[in-house]
Amino acid sequence: MAKFQFWGHSLHFWHSYLSYDPRADLSAARYPVIYLDGTEDALDLGKSRAAAESLRAAGVDIEMLEYPGVGHKMLSVKSQLRDDLIAWAKRKHL
16 A cells, blocks of 8 residues: 655655754754745744744844845845855854
8 A cells, every 4th residue: 555645755754854843952052043035935934033032132143134035045136145144244253
């Protein structure tokens, strides 16, 4: 009997992937974190902002950059992403 696959992965994979909350791992981070998000991503931007703020309040060095009108893939702003990442790395002395 064939197992159900979606985009080449099992239901178990997707359940594990989608239920993962990175905040516990990120709150233990001892390095700067950058969070890039498009405002047209299907994920809830308000939850992303709240997660970034809760991590910041917990002492995580996190910076969130938002790209208006951009979806999840961010292909339309790849040169802007590159420039932003380079600038962020320089600010953080990485």
